[in-house]
Amino acid sequence: MGSPTQQVDALILGQGLAGTLLSFRMLQAGIDHVVVDRGHKRASSNVAAGIVNPVTGRRFVKAWKINELIQGLAIYEDLERLLHVKLINQITVYRDLSEVSALNQWDMRRNDKTYSAYMGKPRTDLQLPVRAPERVGPTLEAAQVNLRELISNYRSFLREKGYLIEADINIDEVTQQGGRLRVGGFAARRIIDCTGAAAMFSNTWSKLPWRGTKGEAFRFSLKDMPRDLALKVKHFICPIGEGDEVWLGATNEDYFELDTPSLAGEERLREQAAAFEIAVPRHVEHLAAVRPTVKDRRPLVGQHPTISRLWLCNGLGTKGTSLGPYCTANLLQAMQLKKTIDPEIDIANRFSV
Ligand SMILES: Cc1cc2nc3c(=O)[nH]c(=O)nc-3n(C[C@H](O)[C@H](O)[C@H](O)COP(=O)(O)OP(=O)(O)OC[C@H]3O[C@@H](n4cnc5c(N)ncnc54)[C@H](O)[C@@H]3O)c2cc1C
Known part of the structure; x- marks a missing residue:
């Protein structure tokens, strides 16, 4: 039976x-x-950074329906209460404005009333335990959710x-x-x-x-990284989880054979770590997964x-x-x-x- x-x-x-x-x-x-x-x-x-970044891309474009989507993040607070675990962190995402063209683009957007809530005044005084560009643009109203x-x-x-x-x-x-x-x-x-x-x-x-896009990232401990900001220079470095853990990534591959961590991915992430002047542990947690991306x-x-x-x-x-x-x-x-x-x-x- x-x-x-x-x-x-x-x-x-x-x-x-x-x-x-x-x-x-x-x-x-x-x-x-x-x-x-x-x-x-x-x-x-399980591998994502969980960053919500209202203004994205090289042209600093506002994400689709971002005002409405930010309201929806309240569900993570409800889940925090249910699960008794810290899930959501308000952060500022700092973008690289070392190129004059990026700075001009930033200023142009910031002067647009529909963008001003999300974009702060460029800064040249950011102190971090990683190498950061001299001039950075703060993206406001950003968040990071501990998805894992x-x-x-x-x-x-x-x-x-x-x-x-x-x-x-x-x-x-x-x-x-x-x-x-x-x-x-x-x-x-x-x-x-x-x-x-x-x-x-x-x-x-x-x-x-x-479409389906493979992404790889590192997760490891980094002392003195502030818990309320992320930095994006090609890739992100941002706090994640509890304690002093950080996340570095991610790669983007439209063509891939396996969904597992690759040597090529590791090389790219180590290059980025070197640019940030971070010493990544030899046995770093190397993550990979396919994002469910869509052509439209x-x-x-x-x-x-x-x-x-x-x-x-x-x-x-x-x-x-x-x-x-x-x-x-x-x-x-x-x-x-x-x-x-x-x-x-x-x-x-x-x-x-
Ligand atoms: C490297 C990387 C970085 C990212 N960073 C960010 C970020 O900073 N911010 C952001 O917003 N998004 C980020 N993302 C994207 C984000 O991870 C996805 O948008 C989101 O997590 C997808 O969730 P999902 O539930 O649809 O899929 P998944 O998280 O893949 O979950 C699918 C689940 O279905 C289960 N499953 C599949 N098939 C079966 C089956 N046949 N039977 C039973 N169970 C099955 C799997 O085991 C899995 O648990 C990132 C992704 C990657 C890869």
Whole structure:
């Protein structure tokens, strides 16, 4: 006789950042659910710095919907209260303005009223335990969220409640029967795929405009690094976690064979460390993962076109920390209240034929 099928209202597949935030929202809404996850080893959320940087790129452009996304960061404070762990830190991100062209661009943006809340006056007096450019631009209203601590603590919480199933489930094996979706010993009224970059390789979601970008980073101890700032000169150096740990990264690869740490990645990160004049330990923690990036640079949220009870919350790309709260709120309101998903993130009409 086979093992009995477990009946649930909702099954969340994947417990990275997306699955964690969605599960927490379901908990708040009193929705019966289980979370299935195979482990965090290759999870993007396990290696990310968790930086929210309102003004990005060489042209210092305001991030998409940043005002709204910053409001959404309050969910991390709620999670701090639930898990009794420090998750969110207000930081200032300092950008390199040593080139005159960068300084001009900075000043031009800062004089724009819609940018001024996010950009401070250039500084030439920054004192750090790493080599910094002589002139830097402070990006205000930035934050850093300890994503690894979040997903590991939330996992323990789910385990204690009996809501966590440690298993590997293939989304392509989902079948529809009697108003339920069946897979891996479960019969769920709805399934929400939050498997990050793994979803790119499924048949179920293969027609969405995935890109997938590999990133590598170092995590190690560095004495005297202030806990309220990050510095970006090509790569970031920023505080992370508790104590004196810092994060240095990340690389960006559109073409890669393996999702594991590479020698080429290590070389690039050591070069950056040398430019910062940091002595990185020989046995540094070297991290790698694939970010669930998307060709049209918008998250992928919504319902499968033919399997109506199957949903996706994915495509958080390089900005999961700020996009995660927004996307999970959109998804839950669509599922529970039948509200329209923000058309810019909705997967409807984004499948290729
Ligand atoms: C080097 C690097 C640096 C980054 N820095 C930042 C940053 O500073 N700020 C920022 O906002 N974002 C950053 N990101 C991006 C951020 O990590 C992602 O946007 C976000 O974490 C993605 O979360 P996710 O839950 O969608 O995916 P993931 O974190 O990858 O989680 C997916 C989960 O699904 C599980 N899973 C997958 N397939 C299965 C299966 N078949 N069965 C069961 N479980 C499964 C996995 O085990 C995993 O736990 C960075 C990413 C990288 C790689």
